[in-house]
Amino acid sequence: MSKFGSAIFNRLVIIIPYAWLLVFFLIPFFIVFRISLSETAVAMPPYLPVFNWDDGLSGIFDGIRQFSIANYLWLTEDSLYINAYGSSLWIAGVSTLLTLMIAYPIAYAMAQAPGSIRPTLLMLVILPFWTSFLIRVYAWIAILKPEGLFNQLLLTLGLIDQPLIILNTNWAIYIGIVYSYLPFMVLPIYSALEKMDHSLTEAAQDLGCTPISAFWQVTFRLSMPGVIAGCMLVFIPAVGEFVIPDLLGGSETLMIGKTLWNEFNANRDWPVSSAVATILLLILVVPIMFFQQAQAKADSEGR
Amino acid sequence: MSRKIVAALSALLVAGSASFAFAQERVVNVYNWSDYIDASILEDFTKETGIKVVYDVFDSNEILETKLLAGSSGYDVVVPTADFLQRQIQAGAFQKLDKSKLPNISNMWDMVMERTAQYDPGNEYGLDYMWGTTGIGYNVAKTKAILGNDEAPTWDVIFKPEIAAKFKDCGIYLLDSPTDIVPTALLYLGLDPNSHNSDDLKKAEELLLSVRPNIRKFHSSEYINALANGDICLAVGWSGDILQSRDRAAEAKAGVEVNYVVPPQGAKMWFDMMAIPGDAPHVEEAHAFLNYLMKPEVIAKASDYVFYANGNKASQAFISKDVLDDPAVYPKPETIEKLFSFLPYDPKTQRVVTRLWTKVVTGQ
Numbered sequence: 001m002s003k004f005g006s007a008i009f010n011r012l013v014i015i016i017p018y019a020w021l022l023v024f025f026l027i028p029f030f031i032v033f034r035i036s037l038s039e040t041a042v043a044m045p046p047y048l049p050v051f052n053w054d055d056g057l058s059g060i061f062d063g064i065r066q067f068s069i070a071n072y073l074w075l076t077e078d079s080l081y082i083n084a085y086g087s088s089l090w091i092a093g094v095s096t097l098l099t100l101m102i103a104y105p106i107a108y109a110m111a112q113a114p115g116s117i118r119p120t121l122l123m124l125v126i127l128p129f130w131t132s133f134l135i136r137v138y139a140w141i142a143i144l145k146p147e148g149l150f151n152q153l154l155l156t157l158g159l160i161d162q163p164l165i166i167l168n169t170n171w172a173i174y175i176g177i178v179y180s181y182l183p184f185m186v187l188p189i190y191s192a193l194e195k196m197d198h199s200l201t202e203a204a205q206d207l208g209c210t211p212i213s214a215f216w217q218v219t220f221r222l223s224m225p226g227v228i229a230g231c232m233l234v235f236i237p238a239v240g241e242f243v244i245p246d247l248l249g250g251s252e253t254l255m256i257g258k259t260l261w262n263e264f265n266a267n268r269d270w271p272v273s274s275a276v277a278t279i280l281l282l283i284l285v286v287p288i289m290f291f292q293q294a295q296a297k298a299d300s301e302g303r
Numbered sequence: 304m305s306r307k308i309v310a311a312l313s314a315l316l317v318a319g320s321a322s323f324a325f326a327q328e329r330v331v332n333v334y335n336w337s338d339y340i341d342a343s344i345l346e347d348f349t350k351e352t353g354i355k356v357v358y359d360v361f362d363s364n365e366i367l368e369t370k371l372l373a374g375s376s377g378y379d380v381v382v383p384t385a386d387f388l389q390r391q392i393q394a395g396a397f398q399k400l401d402k403s404k405l406p407n408i409s410n411m412w413d414m415v416m417e418r419t420a421q422y423d424p425g426n427e428y429g430l431d432y433m434w435g436t437t438g439i440g441y442n443v444a445k446t447k448a449i450l451g452n453d454e455a456p457t458w459d460v461i462f463k464p465e466i467a468a469k470f471k472d473c474g475i476y477l478l479d480s481p482t483d484i485v486p487t488a489l490l491y492l493g494l495d496p497n498s499h500n501s502d503d504l505k506k507a508e509e510l511l512l513s514v515r516p517n518i519r520k521f522h523s524s525e526y527i528n529a530l531a532n533g534d535i536c537l538a539v540g541w542s543g544d545i546l547q548s549r550d551r552a553a554e555a556k557a558g559v560e561v562n563y564v565v566p567p568q569g570a571k572m573w574f575d576m577m578a579i580p581g582d583a584p585h586v587e588e589a590h591a592f593l594n595y596l597m598k599p600e601v602i603a604k605a606s607d608y609v610f611y612a613n614g615n616k617a618s619q620a621f622i623s624k625d626v627l628d629d630p631a632v633y634p635k636p637e638t639i640e641k642l643f644s645f646l647p648y649d650p651k652t653q654r655v656v657t658r659l660w661t662k663v664v665t666g667q
Contacts, residue, residue: 252665
């Protein structure tokens with residue numbers, strides 16, 4: 001290929017991800033954001049203002065003049081929304097921590113395993129994805145219900161004499177999220193650990209580290225990029241999770257996904273639900289941006 | 304692996320070209336509730352008219368409404384519940400029916416048509432497919448043991464805390480549907496079930512909050528299995544769902560007997576309405592389909608299959624006796640008088656009711 005051709009090719013390769021983000025993230029986001037500035041109406045689609053394209057620019061300006069932030073103010077008036085955001089963040093945070101605690105040893109064991117069986121282990125981690133997510137969550141209902149497998153097991157072992165009430169509580173949600181998202185945590189940590197040079201831990205031990213402190217000071221630190229990537233892959237979708245709390249959680253579990261559902265479907269208020277979604281996005285994106293900036297700064301200082 | 308992908312892709316291509324070939328055929332795209340028709344009716348329709356039925360199902364009015372209001376749903380016949388229909392008519396989602404193409408309309412039941420005209424004056428946009436009630440499903444043996452008599456439960460078992468408390472351990476489920484439970488609570492309080500008055504709604508909220516500690520779960524479908532398995536004693540639910548549960552319990556032969564009652568204080572009556580979206584691509588075929596479903600023997604077959612009463616008077620001569628004589632499906636005339644129709648809330652009241660409901664369900 002000529003030099004000129006490869007330059008064009010390089011440009012194209014860079015454009016593709018940006019174009020993807022533009023078409024599938026930014027444009028949809030602006031549509032949601034625009035709806036969040038409008039108000040409901042009994043119409044198709046069920047909100048105002050609808051731009052009058054026939055009037056050209058003046059029709060568009062008329063539409064824009066009707067925008068208002070009333071929906072965002074509304075979210076601050078009722079504590080329901082703040083509580084829902086709070087409890088979603090809390091549930092996602094606890095679930096992420098639990099997932100990390102379970103995933104790290106798995107990933108560590110996989111990375112320590114002989115190279116010949118690693119592909120098999122990797123396959124086993126991915127294996128659950130071959131069954132529908134929904135069916136796997138339903139299976140947990142059968143396992144966790146009062147007369148379900150888990151309680152039967154504990155009763156038979158004599159560990160309990162009354163069935164534990166797990167289904168329809170927050171514990172069932174934690175179990176559901178940890179189970180469903182575990183591979184997303186294992187894989188990035190594994191790939192970070194696998195690349196690690198083992199002579200580093202040996203060196204640390206030679207220089208007087210106990211195995212435990214060598215693990216924390218060398219292995220764990222070097223696997224941090226994987227840990228962070230895994231935590232984000234679990235935490236971000238868990239905040240907006242709707243299916244797991246709906247099927248496994250109890251009536252009193254308040255999460256932002258359900259609140260969004262209520263606004264959109266029960267109240268038929270697309271503008272308020274768009275405002276809820278926009279705030280959710282900000283809650284997730286802004287800390288990540290700050291984090292990445294700090295990370296980039298640390299990287300450049302380290303070099 | 305790659306061979307499989309190629310095979311799958313070529314299967315898709317074949318399917319794609321096949322549907323292209325069918326595009327020349329006459330079709331009608333129907334969007335109805337799940338488990339709501341005897342599939343042989345659709346085959347018979349195609350045999351009789353040559354129109355192919357593309358049948359798709361939904362399980363909540365909200366899903367249907369979202370598709371309708373977003374526009375260009377591609378459906379020719381949809382079946383919203385009447386209060387949803389009313390609002391969707393206002394939003395401009397439907398076209399007026401061409402009654403000259405619907406001669407079988409003469410078979411419809413005036414009692415039902417009068418009530419559905421409350422939502423759609425003159426029944427210009429929609430015709431009743433099935434109707435039912437929101438009442439109490441109960442485990443016969445356990446309820447008898449707790450109440451200490453043979454009488455069917457009344458709303459007291461749900462709304463009187465001291466009686467409901469006796470059922471707490473056995474289990475009570477409520478529909479997760481404010482538009483069913485809130486009007487019923489108002490009815491129990493002796494108020495207008497259609498009240499939009501904030502004092503009345505406040506009273507309903509207080510009643511529901513006092514009842515809440517006795518409720519095991521708010522859910523709109525799990526009660527079918529829970530009742531049939533004998534996991535719970537009572538469920539406030541939709542008539543046809545509880546009758547399905549009754550059948551499942553009987554088939555399982557595990558000694559669980561489920562029954563359904565419209566309490567003597569009255570209950571909500573609801574109507575699922577067939578209508579044609581304004582942007583339906585096959586208007587002619589949609590009318591043919593509606594007209595076919597208003598044939599007495601056809602809709603009788605549907606009622607026999609789904610255990611719901613229909614809005615077609617002439618069909619009652621063809622409905623099997625045990626369905627027609629079952630007061631859980633076709634309530635007695637004196638019970639029908641006690642049934643109320645629920646009219647939709649305006650957006651502001653809807654917001655108040657949704658908020659009230661969130662408070663009842665989550666405690667927040």
